[in-house]
Amino acid sequence: MPALLSAAERYLRVGTPAELAGAVTRSHLDDGRCVGWYGPPAAGWRVAVDAERAGAPVPPALARRFGTADFWARWTRAESLCKLADVPVAAWWRRHGLSIPPDSAAVWRTVRLADLVVTVAFAPDAPAPGRRPGP
Structure with a gap:
C-alpha cells in the first residue's frame, strides 16, 4: 500500500x-469535472x-x-473514509467531526493536483459475514 500512496499522482486523472468512466473509483467536482483513480488492484484493500x-x-x-x-485536506480525507466505511458524511461528523477514529485501519494520502486537493484512501476488505478477521 505505501508504494501506491507514494505514487498517487501517477494514478489520478x-x-x-x-x-x-473506466476509473476504479471517482470523485465528482462542483465544476463538472471528475477525478478518477487508475491504480492497479491492491489485493485485500478497497480504494476511494x-x-x-x-x-x-x-x-x-x-x-x-x-x-x-487546512479545511479541504481534512474534508477530502473524511469524505474518502466515509466512502470506504459506507457511512453518510453527516453521520461521520456527529461521531468524528473531520477527524479519523483512532482505531481506523485506513491509510491515506492527500495531494495537490493542479487546482485540486485530492485524498486517496485505502481500507482493508471487510471480512465475510460470520468470519472473524485475522489468523
Whole structure:
C-alpha cells in the first residue's frame, strides 16, 4: 500500500465523467469535472478518492463548525473514509467531526493536483459475514 500512496499522482486523472468512466473509483467536482483513480488492484484493500477545488470558499456553516485551517485536506480525507466505511458524511461528523477514529485501519494520502486537493484512501476488505478477521 505505501508504494501506491507514494505514487498517487501517477494514478489520478482529471476529466469529464464520460472520459473517466473506466476509473476504479471517482470523485465528482462542483465544476463538472471528475477525478478518477487508475491504480492497479491492491489485493485485500478497497480504494476511494475525494477531491475539491483548492480555491473554493469553505461554506460558512462548515467553517463555523470545523474551522478553515487546512479545511479541504481534512474534508477530502473524511469524505474518502466515509466512502470506504459506507457511512453518510453527516453521520461521520456527529461521531468524528473531520477527524479519523483512532482505531481506523485506513491509510491515506492527500495531494495537490493542479487546482485540486485530492485524498486517496485505502481500507482493508471487510471480512465475510460470520468470519472473524485475522489468523
